Amino acid sequence: MSRDFQVSTNFLWGVATSASQVEGAWNEDGKGMSIADCLRYRPEIDVKNYKKVNDIDTQEIQKAIQDPESKNWAKRHGVDFYHHYKEDIEQLAEMGISAFRFSISWPRIFPNGDDEKPNQKGLEYYLNLVKELKKFGIEPVVTLSHYDMPLNLVLNYNAWYDREVVGFYERFTTTVIDYLKDYVKYWIPFNEIDSIIRHPFASAGLVRDRFVNKNFNEVIYQSMHHQFIAAAKVVEYCHHNYENMSVGSMITKTTVYPYNSDPRNVLKSLKQMREVYAFSDIQVRGFYPEFLLKKFEDENIALKSQKEDKKLLLDNTADFIAFSYYSSVCAAEDTEGLSVSLANTTSGVYNKFLPQTKWGWQVDPIGIRISLIELADRYNKPLFIVENGLGAEDKLTENQEVHDTYRIDYLAKHIYQVLTSMEEDGVQLLGYCTWGATDMISASTNQMSKRYGFIYVDLDDFGNGTYKRFKKDSYYWYRDLLNYGKQIP
Numbered sequence: 001m002s003r004d005f006q007v008s009t010n011f012l013w014g015v016a017t018s019a020s021q022v023e024g025a026w027n028e029d030g031k032g033m034s035i036a037d038c039l040r041y042r043p044e045i046d047v048k049n050y051k052k053v054n055d056i057d058t059q060e061i062q063k064a065i066q067d068p069e070s071k072n073w074a075k076r077h078g079v080d081f082y083h084h085y086k087e088d089i090e091q092l093a094e095m096g097i098s099a100f101r102f103s104i105s106w107p108r109i110f111p112n113g114d115d116e117k118p119n120q121k122g123l124e125y126y127l128n129l130v131k132e133l134k135k136f137g138i139e140p141v142v143t144l145s146h147y148d149m150p151l152n153l154v155l156n157y158n159a160w161y162d163r164e165v166v167g168f169y170e171r172f173t174t175t176v177i178d179y180l181k182d183y184v185k186y187w188i189p190f191n192e193i194d195s196i197i198r199h200p201f202a203s204a205g206l207v208r209d210r211f212v213n214k215n216f217n218e219v220i221y222q223s224m225h226h227q228f229i230a231a232a233k234v235v236e237y238c239h240h241n242y243e244n245m246s247v248g249s250m251i252t253k254t255t256v257y258p259y260n261s262d263p264r265n266v267l268k269s270l271k272q273m274r275e276v277y278a279f280s281d282i283q284v285r286g287f288y289p290e291f292l293l294k295k296f297e298d299e300n301i302a303l304k305s306q307k308e309d310k311k312l313l314l315d316n317t318a319d320f321i322a323f324s325y326y327s328s329v330c331a332a333e334d335t336e337g338l339s340v341s342l343a344n345t346t347s348g349v350y351n352k353f354l355p356q357t358k359w360g361w362q363v364d365p366i367g368i369r370i371s372l373i374e375l376a377d378r379y380n381k382p383l384f385i386v387e388n389g390l391g392a393e394d395k396l397t398e399n400q401e402v403h404d405t406y407r408i409d410y411l412a413k414h415i416y417q418v419l420t421s422m423e424e425d426g427v428q429l430l431g432y433c434t435w436g437a438t439d440m441i442s443a444s445t446n447q448m449s450k451r452y453g454f455i456y457v458d459l460d461d462f463g464n465g466t467y468k469r470f471k472k473d474s475y476y477w478y479r480d481l482l483n484y485g486k487q488i489p
C-alpha cells in the first residue's frame with residue numbers, strides 16, 4: 001500500500017504529551033499536589049480494568065498524601081520532562097515536527113487551586129517551554145486540563161461538583177492564556193471531556209465515598225455541566241480578547257461497530273456513539289441534545305444551572321473538534337456466549353476481523369477514517385487528531401536500539417487512512433499528532449512499560465532507571481515521513 005499525497009505545508013504534523021504523564025517534578029518550584037499524584041500502578045489489578053485503577057477512594061488519597069517519597073506514584077516523576085524539555089524538544093525538532101501538544105499543570109500555576117495569586121515559577125516554566133518550541137518553529141497546542149486538577153480542590157470543594165471550582169478554573173485559564181498570549185493560538189480546555197464518565201476521579205476529582213448519600217450519576221453529570229460552563233468561558237475569553245486564538249472541543253473518539261447486522265446490535269452501537277457525541281454536541285452546537293435531557297428526566301437527575309448558562313453555551317461554541325483515536329469497538333446488545341471484553345474506552349466484544357494489543361485495544365486503521373467522516377459530517381467544522389498511537393512493551397537492545405516495527409506499521413496504516421480521508425472524503429483537518437513524543441506514564445494503567453514514544457526512556461514501572469533517552473526505529477521513520485514527502489512505505 002503506497003501512494004503520493006499532496007498535503008498543505010501548513011498542515012500540523014506533531015506529537016502529543018500531558019503534564020502529569022511526562023513532567024515529573026511533582027512538588028518542585030512551588031507546584032501543589034494534583035489528583036494524578038495520587039494514582040499509582042497497581043500490579044494486582046488487571047491492566048485492562050483501567051476504571052478500577054483510576055477510580056480511587058479517600059483512603060487511597062490519604063495513603064498518597066502520607067507517602068511523599070515512594071516511587072510507586074509513577075506520575076510524580078513522569079519521565080522528568082520538566083528538567084529534560086530542552087533536550088527532548090531539540091530531538092523532536094530534528095524529526096521535523098511542526099506541532100507539539102502539551103498540557104499545563106493547574107497546580108503548578110495555582111498550587112491549591114483556590115490561591116489568589118499564581119506561582120510565578122510555574123508560569124515561567126511554561127513560558128520557557130513555548131519559547132523553546134518557537135525557536136524551532138514548532139506550534140504549541142495547549143491543553144488546559146489533562147487529568148491533574150489540584151488535590152486541594154478535591155478535599156475542600158469536592159472538585160468539579162462544586163460550582164465555585166468553575167471560578168478557580170477561570171482564574172487559572174485566563175492567567176495562563178494572558179501569560180502565553182504571544183506564543184499560543186490553539187487551546188483545548190479539557191482533554192477528552194467525555195472521560196468523566198469513564199473515570200470520574202482521574203478526570204474530574206470525584207471520589208465516590210464523598211457522595212454516599214447522593215446519586216453518583218447525578219454528581220457526575222452536575223460536574224460535567226460545570227466543566228462545559230468552564231470550557232465555554234475559555235472560548236468567551238479567547239474570542240473577546242485575542243482574535244487569533246482558536247479553542248477546541250476534545251473527545252475520545254472510538255469508532256463503534258455493531259457486532260453483526262442484528263438490528264438490536266446496530267441500535268446498540270448507534271446509542272453508544274450518541275453517548276460520546278453528547279459531549280462534543282454540547283461544546284460544538286451549544287446546547288444539550290434532547291436524548292440527554294430525556295435521560296436526565298428518566299433518571300431523576302435535576303442539574304443545577306445558573307440563568308446565564310444556556311446563553312453562555314450557545315454563544316461560545318468550539319472552533320474545532322480535537323479528538324483522540326486509538327481503536328474501534330463492537331457493540332452487542334445480547335452478549336450471551338460472546339467473549340465480552342473491556343475494550344479501551346467502552347465495554348464491548350472483540351471484533352474477529354481485527355488484532356488486539358496486550359491491553360485489549362483493537363488495531364483498526366480504517367476506523368480512524370470512519371471517525372473522520374462521522375465527525376466531519378456531524379459538525380462541518382475543522383478537525384484535529386491530537387492523539388493516535390500504539391502502546392506496546394518496547395525492548396531496548398544491548399546496543400541501545402528499539403526495533404518498534406509494529407509501531408511503524410500502526411502509524412503508517414493510520415496516517416495512510418487519514419491522508420486518504422483528506423483527499424477523498426473532503427475532511428478538513430488542521431493536523432495530526434501522535435500520542436507520545438518520548439515514552440511516558442500510561443494514563444489508564446500508570447505503567448511506564450506501556451510505551452508510546454518515538455524516543456525510549458530508560459525507566460521501569462516502579463520508577464527505577466537513568467531517564468536516558470534513546471531514539472527508536474519509529475523516530476527515524478516519522479522523521480523521514482515529515483521531511484521527505486508523504487510517500488507512505
Ligand code: BGP
Pocket residue numbers: 018021191192252324387391435441442443444445450
Ligand atoms: C488517552 C489520554 C492520554 C493517553 C492515551 C493513551 O485517553 O488522553 O493521556 O494516556 O489515552 O492511553 P494510556 O496512556 O492509558 O495507554
